[in-house]
Amino acid sequence: MWTIAKREIGSYFKSPIAYVLIGLFVLLISIFFWPRLQASRGDFITILGDMGFFLIFIVPILTMRTLAEDRKNGTEVLLMTSPTSLYKIVVGKFIGAYTVFLVTTGISLIYPLIIIMMGGMFTIQLTGGYIGFLLLGAAFIAIGILASAVTENQIIAAIISFVALIVMWVADTLATTVGGIVGVILEWISLISRYQVFTKGILGLAEVVYLLSFTIVILFLTVRIIERRRWVQG
Amino acid sequence: MIEIINLTKTYGQVVAVNNISFTVKKGEIVGFLGPNGAGKSTTMNIITGYLPSTAGTVKVDGYDILTQPKEVKKRIGYLPEAPPLYRDMTVTEYLRFVSSLKGVPKGKQQGQMADIMELVGLTDHRKRLIDNLSKGYRQRVGLAQALVGNPEVLILDEPTVGLDPKQIIEIRRVIKALAQERTIILSSHILPEVSAICERVVIINNGVIAAEDTPSRLSKDINQFLKLTMIILGDQEKIVKTIKTIDGVNYIEASAKTGDNAYKYVVESDIDVREQVFYKLAKAGCPILESKPSTMTLEDIFINVVTQGTEVS
Incomplete structure (x- = not known):
């Protein structure tokens, strides 16, 4: 598991992907942060809400190669015929992508630091907000990895996860419009409504449990999908 | 294992x-x-x-x-x-x-x-x-x-x-x-x-x-018959006739000329005829310059087996 994670991390930082993503993320935050800084508003937590939205664009690029690339290059054979379990392979891939995400998040801490330097405070709310952001990232990355498991084409994997994340982003709004059973289901998969609890500065146990179990279930599904593909088409 | x-x-x-x-x-x-x-x-x-x-x-x-x-x-x-x-x-x-x-x-x-x-x-x-x-x-x-x-x-x-x-x-x-x-x-x-x-x-x-x-x-x-490739000196027609008289020979083919009055022959037979071929040709005054059995290579076997398999199916 750690072997695979380590290789993934190395691979991210050897290719331009990690740097491009980090650069893109920081750029986006800066664009949103600058006006607030000028207006002397020290509420970085609202930016965390925007950061969640940026993830919709960042995560698909981050995760598109995880499993699809192995399938395309034939390295999947090496992983599957080694004495490791499929769970460890998938979790290893997840840890690899998540580490890049952690580095990116770490860099975004520069902005709260700027606020502190200018006399602001790193509040408990902001800590809670960051915890929420880390959990949201985990759930998103799990979805991206799932998308990468269903195809050997990286671009298609990216598009699938992008669409899935968009749907989850608007699920809440859709739910109220649609109503009925579909509305209930949409509300149920709405990651955003959970995330918004954090960005309001509340550290809700229910939301923590929800996002964590969401991640685990999606990763479990990923393993099942790969298993199924082995049996069906080989 | x-x-x-x-x-x-x-x-x-x-x-x-x-x-x-x-x-x-x-x-x-x-x-x-x-x-x-x-x-x-x-x-x-x-x-x-x-x-x-x-x-x-x-x-x-x-x-x-x-x-x-x-x-x-x-x-x-x-x-x-x-x-x-x-x-x-x-x-x-x-x-x-x-x-x-x-x-x-x-x-x-x-x-x-x-x-x-x-x-x-x-x-x-x-x-x-x-x-x-x-x-x-x-x-x-x-x-x-x-x-x-x-x-x-x-x-x-x-x-x-x-x-x-x-x-x-x-x-x-x-x-x-x-x-x-x-x-x-x-x-x-x-x-x-x-x-x-x-x-x-x-x-x-x-x-x-x-x-x-x-x-x-x-x-x-697979090698049910023996196949010899020979180079023999002498008149082609005479040699072919001589070899044909040997019991067991079922095919003879004269091919390329390899030297002055020497030709290459392929002889196929059901039994081992090498001894007979030697004596008969010696009697006819046609010396054998070269003789080697051509056993089937794995390639022949492979083609044989694979095509047979296709015919069956």
Whole structure:
């Protein structure tokens, strides 16, 4: 598991992907942060809400190669015929992508630091907000990895996860419009409504449990999908 | 060591492997022959646990691939048709990754990697990016990868494909060296290779086993008649007439002229007629300059078996 994670991390930082993503993320935050800084508003937590939205664009690029690339290059054979379990392979891939995400998040801490330097405070709310952001990232990355498991084409994997994340982003709004059973289901998969609890500065146990179990279930599904593909088409 | 029991694999309607069984004893080196699409790679993918079988099973060292895949995978080194390489890594980085993946203890990794690289001739290229290596060297990295963890069983799917003649000879030398303490299944469609390396041959066609034996015994089975190629000095017509009088000869063909008044002849017979041919020609005053039996090569056998198989089906 750690072997695979380590290789993934190395691979991210050897290719331009990690740097491009980090650069893109920081750029986006800066664009949103600058006006607030000028207006002397020290509420970085609202930016965390925007950061969640940026993830919709960042995560698909981050995760598109995880499993699809192995399938395309034939390295999947090496992983599957080694004495490791499929769970460890998938979790290893997840840890690899998540580490890049952690580095990116770490860099975004520069902005709260700027606020502190200018006399602001790193509040408990902001800590809670960051915890929420880390959990949201985990759930998103799990979805991206799932998308990468269903195809050997990286671009298609990216598009699938992008669409899935968009749907989850608007699920809440859709739910109220649609109503009925579909509305209930949409509300149920709405990651955003959970995330918004954090960005309001509340550290809700229910939301923590929800996002964590969401991640685990999606990763479990990923393993099942790969298993199924082995049996069906080989 | 390896038991393949009633193995069947279907992809939807297509039957790739149809109820095949064979066993490979410990220390044996078996050649797996077949035309493209015969089911070689599929069988190998099942043995190594990459694909599940539709029916039947594979046992390695007594462990069933379906119920104890981990135990089986620990014992197998696999070189698939396309070497599974991460091109963004150097040779050393890659082999270290494979070592960890296969659970080689940290302390042993360095030494084992050095040994393997020496064996397959990669030591001078160990710091190079796999992406920058030539096809032949990538194939070596693929072979090196299969050797990591010192597995008892090696499954090599077309190990010499795409290499130049010099590299082929070298890889063959490596495989022969490995064969001394390991059980090897090697697939190929290059026949001289199989007859050069393997003790036993399994020919597979359309998903079923068409023949299975040692290369030499396979040639005997098929070689029902004797075929001689001779160069004889003298008048062509006279020679043909003389040979035709011998009991058992059923075919004679005079072909190219090879010298002054000397021709090449092909004689086919049901029994050994060499002695008769000698005396008769000596009497006729036509000396034999050269005579050699043309036994069937593995190539002939292969074509024979495979076409027969197609006729039956």
